[in-house]
Amino acid sequence: MAFEATKREWCELATFFKLLANGTIALGTTEAMKTDTYWPIAMIQREEHNGPRQYFIETKNIKMQSEKGVHYISRNTLETVSHLIIHTVKEAKQNNVLSPDGIEDFLNEIDIFNLEAETKDRTDLSISFWHPKATLHGFNVRSRLSSMNPLLDGGRTANLKLEQGGIKFAVPTVNKINALPQSPNEVAERMLMIERLGGILRYSDVADRIFRCNLQMIDLHFPRILTEMVRTMHLDGITRISELTEIMKQRNPLKIKDELISKHGFYEYKIKQFLIALTLGMRPAKLYKGEDTAIEGLLFMNGDGDIMCYHKSERKIMEEFLFQNTRLEKGSLDKDKYGFLERENGKYYFKLNAKIGFIKR
Numbered sequence: 174m175a176f177e178a179t180k181r182e183w184c185e186l187a188t189f190f191k192l193l194a195n196g197t198i199a200l201g202t203t204e205a206m207k208t209d210t211y212w213p214i215a216m217i218q219r220e221e222h223n224g225p226r227q228y229f230i231e232t233k234n235i236k237m238q239s240e241k242g243v244h245y246i247s248r249n250t251l252e253t254v255s256h257l258i259i260h261t262v263k264e265a266k267q268n269n270v271l272s273p274d275g276i277e278d279f280l281n282e283i284d285i286f287n288l289e290a291e292t293k294d295r296t297d298l299s300i301s302f303w304h305p306k307a308t309l310h311g312f313n314v315r316s317r318l319s320s321m322n323p324l325l326d327g328g329r330t331a332n333l334k335l336e337q338g339g340i341k342f343a344v345p346t347v348n349k350i351n352a353l354p355q356s357p358n359e360v361a362e363r364m365l366m367i368e369r370l371g372g373i374l375r376y377s378d379v380a381d382r383i384f385r386c387n388l389q390m391i392d393l394h395f396p397r398i399l400t401e402m403v404r405t406m407h408l409d410g411i412t413r414i415s416e417l418t419e420i421m422k423q424r425n426p427l428k429i430k431d432e433l434i435s436k437h438g439f440y441e442y443k444i445k446q447f448l449i450a451l452t453l454g455m456r457p458a459k460l461y462k463g464e465d466t467a468i469e470g471l472l473f474m475n476g477d478g479d480i481m482c483y484h485k486s487e488r489k490i491m492e493e494f495l496f497q498n499t500r501l502e503k504g505s506l507d508k509d510k511y512g513f514l515e516r517e518n519g520k521y522y523f524k525l526n527a528k529i530g531f532i533k534r
Contacts, residue, residue, distance in 0.1 A: 176277060177269045180262050180319030182288035185297060187258040188314050188472055188480055192217060192300075194252035196230045198472070201481025203493040205317075205473060212482060218299040218309055220290045237283065246283055254279060259478040262318045294467035295454075310484070311467040313452075315531055316474035323530040324448065324499060327457030331504075331528065332380035332511050333400040337521040339373035342514070346370065347521065351513045360503075360512040361407040364523065367514070374523055376400045384457040391447050394427050398443065401426040403501060403525045412500040413532065418444050441496070448495040451529065453485060476534070502528045 192198060196214055199207040217228045221239070228246075229236040235246040254276065261273045280286070290297050296311035315321045325331060342350075350366050353359055367374060379385035379396045388396045401424070402417045411417055421440045433439045454466030470484035470491065483491040504526045506512045511524035 175272045175274075177271055178288050180265065180268055180270055181316065181321070182319075183258050183262050183270055184316030184319040184474055185290070185314045186285075186288045187255045187262070187478075188316065188474055189217070189219060189298060190251045190255035190258070191480055192298075192472070193228055193230065193235050193246075194248050194255060196248070198300075198480065198482040200487060201473060201483050201490070201494060203490060203497050205475045205481060205494065205498060207479055207481055213303040214300055215303045216301040218301075220287075220292045221284070222286050239284070241284070244283065250279075256478075259318065263478070268320065296467050298472065299467075310469045312470050312472045312482075313468055314472045314474075317476045317531075317533050318474060318478065321531045321533065323502065323528055324451040324495075325457070325527060325529040326504070327381075327384060327527070328504070328508065329510050330381040330384050330457040332509065332524045332526050333396065333403060334377040334380055335374040335400070335404075335523045335525065336377035337367060337372050337374055337514060337523055340371040342370070342372065342521065347514050347516075358407075360506070360525070363512060363514075364404070364408065367523070374404075377522060380524060381457060383460055387455055387457065387459075387461040388447075390461055390463055391450065392443050395443060395447065397426055398440070399447075399527055400525060403527055406501040407503075407525070412502070414444060414448070414495075414499045414501065414529070415497055417501065418496075445492040445496050448499060448529075449485070449488070449492055452491070452495060498532050499529055500532050502530045504528045 192214060197211040198214060200210045200212065202208055214230055216230065218225055219228065224240055226237055226239040229238065233248060235248060235251065237244045237246060257273050257276070262270055294311065295313070297314040299309040299311050301309050350363055353362050353366065356362065364374060376397050379388060385396060388399060392398075398421060402421060405417055405420055406412055411420065418440050422434050425434065429439060450461065450463075452468070452471060454468050455461045470482065473481045473483060475481070483494055485491060504511075509526045511526040514521045514523055
């Protein structure tokens with residue numbers, strides 16, 4: 174009997190099967206293409222409903238070890254199944270995809286019930302590479318064939334505050350601004366209306382204390398940079414992180430010396446630090462100390478179904494990949510509570526929301 178799952182769930186499962194079938198993972202380029210450098214895989218650990226399982230790669234088979242004992246799976250079968258899943262996802266028009274013929278029986282046979290692994294440390298897969306001192310390395314999985322979890326999706330904790338200055342608005346004026354109809358650009362329309370009426374929006378603070386401190390770990394003034402990027406995204410419709418960084422270099426919101434911008438690459442450096450921190454575990458509502466987490470990198474499937482590895486040991490490539498392949502996104506206004514003038518302690522503030530995801534192309 175067939176069942177439905179989202180494209181993201183299918184892509185994570187296909188990534189897992191394809192890695193087991195290949196026994197290697199290619200390092201990726203900044204353009205999300207494979208290089209000629211491959212890391213050999215010794216074992217993959219994956220969480221299931223009844224605990225962790227280890228999948229050891231042998232010449233022709235995969236030895237699966239769990240609480241129930243040992244089970245062997247053909248690598249050729251896993252390759253066939255992964256190709257079938259990827260083909261089905263590519264052909265599907267909707268986000269929910271019906272399982273291909275025979276897949277449910279195969280999953281039951283190898284005792285897989287969760288298409289997406291659920292772990293406390295947020296890793297999707299943990300991989301041990303062939304090395305004299307091999308250890309497990311935690312990875313997140315992303316795929317351009319499906320919707321992708323964002324790098325930064327903090328909800329209300331990722332809100333940034335602009336203080337409304339200039340003239341003092343009467344309550345009816347504030348209500349009129351907040352009552353602008355829903356539209357894809359309603360946040361920008363409210364900001365522009367505030368300016369037309371003589372108001373000025375200046376950076377004030379980060380709404381959440383923990384997120385403020387996390388951003389300041391990148392730089393004491395990084396919250397101001399991020400706020401200006403989000404504001405520009407709404408007003409100018411520019412979403413790519415690389416393009417927004419170029420605009421920050423021109424506008425120079427921190428008013429630093431040109432030499433620091435042009436010769437040292439200050440803004441690019443800070444943005445890349447931030448993206449790496451998000452990838453390796455920074456969260457808005459969790460205290461960030463700059464320490465390593467269980468997540469060490471990304472397994473990225475491109476639009477052709479090829480899988481690339483980005484690991485923190487190849488930091489420059491990983492930084493540039495994130496820099497060129499991420500964008501700012503718009504969260505839900507009602508859910509994340511931003512995009513309106515709100516009164517706090519006798520002053521009005523306008524909140525923006527920081528959300529960063531991968532470019533899908």
